[in-house]
Structures are given as C-alpha cells and as structure tokens.
Amino acid sequence: MDGIHDLGxxxxxxxxxxxxxxxxxxxxxxxxxxSLYSFAVRRGIFNMDEYxxxxxRMDPRHYLAASYYERSxxxxxxxxxxxxxxxxEELERRAQGLFPLSAPSTHGRTNAPTRERFKPGDRVxxxxxxxxxxxxxxxxxxxxxxxxxxxxxxxxxxDASAHGVEAxxxxxxxVRFRSEDLWPDSSDHALVHVGVFQSYLxxxx
Amino acid sequence: MSMSNQDRVVRRAASIEQRVDAIQAALEERGMxxxxxxxxxxHLAQQEWSPQNGARVVARAWVDxxxxxxxxxxxxxxxxxxxxxxxxxxxxxxVLENTQTVHxxxxxxxxxxxxxTLIGLPPDWYKDFEYRARVVRESRTVxxxxxxxxxxxxxxxxxxxxxxxxYMVLPEQPPETIGWPEEKLASIVTRDSLIxxxxxx
Numbered sequence: 001m002d003g004i005h006d007l008g009x010x011x012x013x014x015x016x017x018x019x020x021x022x023x024x025x026x027x028x029x030x031x032x033x034x035s036l037y038s039f040a041v042r043r044g045i046f047n048m049d050e051y052x053x054x055x056x057r058m059d060p061r062h063y064l065a066a067s068y069y070e071r072s073x074x075x076x077x078x079x080x081x082x083x084x085x086x087x088x089e090e091l092e093r094r095a096q097g098l099f100p101l102s103a104p105s106t107h108g109r110t111n112a113p114t115r116e117r118f119k120p121g122d123r124v125x126x127x128x129x130x131x132x133x134x135x136x137x138x139x140x141x142x143x144x145x146x147x148x149x150x151x152x153x154x155x156x157x158x159d160a161s162a163h164g165v166e167a168x169x170x171x172x173x174x175v176r177f178r179s180e181d182l183w184p185d186s187s188d189h190a191l192v193h194v195g196v197f198q199s200y201l202x203x204x205x
Numbered sequence: 206m207s208m209s210n211q212d213r214v215v216r217r218a219a220s221i222e223q224r225v226d227a228i229q230a231a232l233e234e235r236g237m238x239x240x241x242x243x244x245x246x247x248h249l250a251q252q253e254w255s256p257q258n259g260a261r262v263v264a265r266a267w268v269d270x271x272x273x274x275x276x277x278x279x280x281x282x283x284x285x286x287x288x289x290x291x292x293x294x295x296x297x298x299x300v301l302e303n304t305q306t307v308h309x310x311x312x313x314x315x316x317x318x319x320x321x322t323l324i325g326l327p328p329d330w331y332k333d334f335e336y337r338a339r340v341v342r343e344s345r346t347v348x349x350x351x352x353x354x355x356x357x358x359x360x361x362x363x364x365x366x367x368x369x370x371x372y373m374v375l376p377e378q379p380p381e382t383i384g385w386p387e388e389k390l391a392s393i394v395t396r397d398s399l400i401x402x403x404x405x406x
Contacts, residue, residue: 008314008365010338017335018351018402022328025251029225034326035246036228039239048294048369052316068317068332073224086231094227097219136367138314140341152370153296172368174299179342188345190361195368 001106001132002139004060009140009183030069037076046079049162053134054078057102078102106132108163111170112199118173122148123204126175126196134162137200145204146177149193157197170198250326256396258289259323259373263399264390266300267378276300280373284323291322297370298323301362303404308359309374310348310401312340313366320371324399331400341365351402374399379406 007013025031040046046054054075055063063071078101080086091099109131118124128143129135136158152172160167172195179187219227232239262284266273276283280298281291291298298320301309313319317332330336340347344361348354355361364372376398382390397403 005315007334007338009342010334011342013335013338015335015350016330016339016347017333018330020397022330024326024328026329029222031247031250032225032229032243034250035243036225036232036239038246038250039237039242040232042242043237055316064334068329070221073221073228077224077228080228080231085235086228090231091224091227092216092219094230095219095223097217097223099219099224099227136315138365138367140314150299152368155294155296155369172370174370176362179344183342187342188361190344190363192341193362193364195366195370197368 001056001134002130003056004058004063005056006139008138009187025069030067033069033073033076037072040076040079040085045083045085047156047161049134049156049158050079051075052158053105053162054082054102056134057105059100059103062100074100074102105163108133108161108165109159110165110167111157111160115170115198116201116203118148118151118198118201118203120148120150124148124173124175124196124201125204126200127202129200131159133159135159135200136195136197138194140182141175141177141194141196144177144181146175146181146194149174149176152195155197157199159197159199172197173201175201250321254322254325256323256325256394256399257391258284259320259325259396259399260391260394261287261387262289262323262373263375263394264387266375267382267390268387273375276375277302280371289323291320291371294369295320295322295371299364299370299372300375301364301372301401302375303377303401305377306359307362308348308355308401308404309362309364309372310340310344311364311366311372311374312336314338314341315367318366318369318371319400320373323371323373324396328396348402353403374401376405381406 126141154169157167175196177192179190280300319327
C-alpha cells in the first residue's frame with residue numbers, strides 16, 4: 001500500500017533532531033511495548049510482516065501524531081484483537097478508555113508468477129506494481145532501474161506473509177540505484193542500496 | 206425512546222500506560238506467562254543488545270585482517286565467532302566498509318529496522334520521520350546537518366533496510382590508534398559510527 005509509513009524521499013520534513021548518545025527508550029512503558037511485541041512474535045501469535053503491516057494500517061493522522069512506541073502499541077493491540085487474544089471491548093474495559101486500533105487488513109498476494117535469478121551486474125527494473133496490502137517495495141523505487149550488487153538468502157515474501165497467503169520464500173537482491181535516477185534534479189548525489197524481493201524485479205534487456 | 210446514559214458518555218482515549226497494561230492483562234488471562242518474559246526481554250533490550258557488541262566486532266576487524274575478511278564475506282557467521290547472535294529472521298548481515306573515498310550510512314525508510322543485537326535498539330532520531338524521509342534523498346545535506354561534513358570526493362552509499370537483511374558500518378580506524386589493544390579500540394567505537402552518521406576521524 002502507498003501508505004503514510006512509506007516515507008523515503010518525502011519532502012517537507014525539517015532537520016533531524018539529532019543528539020549525541022540519544023536514547024532508544026524514553027520511558028518504562030516503551031521498553032514494555034517493545035518486549036510485548038517481541039514476546040508475541042516469539043510465541044508465534046504473529047510474524048514480523050503482520051506486525052509491520054498492522055502499523056501501516058493505522059489512521060494516517062494517528063500515525064503521524066503518535067510516537068514510535070505508540071505506533072508499535074497500536075499494531076500490537078490490533079493484532080491481539082485480530083488473532084483472538086483479546087476483544088476490543090475487553091481492551092477498552094481494562095484500559096478504561098478508548099483503544100485506537102488500525103484499519104482492517106485488505107488482501108495480499110503470492111509470489112510473482114515469473115521470477116528470475118539475477119547475478120551481480122545485472123540491470124533490473126522494479127515492476128510498476130500497485131498493491132492494496134503490505135509490501136516492502138518503497139514507492140520511491142517503483143519503475144526505477146538499478147544494478148544488482150548481491151543476493152541474500154531467501155526470506156518469506158512479505159506481500160504474502162503479512163496476509164496469511166501461501167508463498168515460497170524468495171531471495172532479495174541488493175539493488176544499487178543512483179539518487180539522480182530516483183529523484184531527477186532534486187536529490188544529493190549518492191548511491192542508494194535497497195533490498196528488493198525477487199518478485200518485485202524484472203530484467204532490463 | 207431515550208438514549209441510555211451510556212450512549213451519552215463521551216469516552217476519552219485511555220492513557221498509553223493503561224493500554225499497555227490492558228494488553229498484558231489480556232494475554233495473562235489467556236494463560237501466557239507474560240511478566241517473566243517481559244523481564245527477560247527488557248533486560249536483553251536494555252543491557253545485552255548494546256552497541257558495545259558492534260564495537261567489539263569492529264575492534265576485532267581492525268586488528269585481525271583474516272577476521273575482517275570473514276566479516277565482510279559473511280557477517281552473521283563472523284559475529285557468531287565472537288559469541289554474538291542475531292534473531293532467526295535476520296538471515297544475513299552485510300558489513301559495510303568505510304574508506305577514505307566511500308562513506309556508508311544505514312536507514313529504514315518504512316519502519317525502523319536495525320541490526321539491534323549488535324548496534325542496540327535504534328536511537329530516537331533514527332525512528333523520526335525527518336531521518337526516514339530525507340536521508341535517502343538528501344544524504345549529504347542530512348549528514349552535514351547532523352555534524353558530518355564529508356568532502357565532495359567522498360561517495361555516499363545509503364542502505365535502506367527494506368528486507369530482513371541487516372547492515373552494520375565498519376568505520377575506519379583512526380591512524381593514531383594503530384597498535385592499541387583490542388579492548389581499548391572497542392571503547393572508541395560509537396553507536397552512531399556503526400549507523401554511519403559519524404566518522405571516528
């Protein structure tokens with residue numbers, strides 16, 4: 001989905017609020033949220049793709065206003081309800097107030113019907129896919145051409161795995177893009193490396 | 206028909222802490238031993254998964270060229286030699302070597318993925334929208350704003366963590382530290398140099 005979470009290359013954001021030795025956690029509840037979602041993943045209640053997708057389905061206003069760990073908490077609460085570990089009413093009764101959750105899931109997809117094995121140096125294009133569900137293809141590489149640098153071990157295909165759809169694990173390719181190709185005339189010169197799933201790629205001939 | 210009292214009550218969002226408590230209580234009511242697990246996971250996140258791990262890996266790579274070669278070839282296997290593990294779903298660790306002419310920097314534009322067992326859970330700025338939106342597109346400007354003004358001849362490579370492959374930067378060793386013992390070398394390697402927003406010299 002072209003959701004609010006897909007921030008790469010979005011304009012209008014100001015300076016990074018960088019401090020030396022910045023903390024990972026600012027409050028005890030943040031540590032608890034991080035541990036609770038890890039616990040749920042370890043227990044097999046949901047997987048990492050489902051977790052990321054649950055956060056992506058948050059109302060965009062809420063997503064932008066919430067802190068990182070409030071987004072994590074919202075994804076966790078949503079999945080607890082969807083996986084039958086709680087009902088929304090129960091959570092709201094226990095919390096003594098509203099518990100904002102994410103929008104319902106749409107549908108996923110399995111691997112692309114034709115997938116090619118690439119090798120370093122191959123020129124590839126990111127397929128111009130638009131999907132309603134979870135995907136790990138950032139919009140800024142859609143339709144763009146790059147060069148394969150290396151291949152990773154096979155991973156679960158996120159577009160399927162976030163939706164309980166059957167799919168084969170597939171490799172990701174480290175694809176190198178030129179920033180000028182991604183954002184012509186409006187980027188700093190750099191090489192941008194993205195881990196791209198095989199199903200998202202086609203060969204450039 | 207009149208509205209019931211309940212319908213007329215304006216309900217407010219529960220506080221964050223109340224929401225966290227509600228989830229934990231719901232899981233516990235279903236027989237899960239949550240409290241013990243949270244103690245263990247909280248300890249891991251705050252004590253064990255620390256940038257000192259990545260720093261030790263870097264120090265070893267600086268003093269041992271054969272280890273350095275293994276680290277660059279297969280990061281996951283090499284860090285395991287030093288006793289460091291990664292979650293099962295992080296199937297691959299790519300270590301990115303900074304040089305005088307190449308500077309690597311890591312990000313995750315869609316969420317905030319990191320090799321957290323080696324460089325620690327990510328700092329706040331790494332998770333903020335500013336870093337996620339801008340570093341892929343305006344890398345040189347963003348690094349300069351963060352205090353790292355790279356000479357124009359240095360090529361910048363940005364690594365967006367879109368899959369479960371994880372990245373760690375191998376910073377350059379400051380020349381004046383050549384010959385230092387490994388432990389002392391590890392003490393100068395910072396988390397932010399493992400992410401690639403600072404250099405050590």
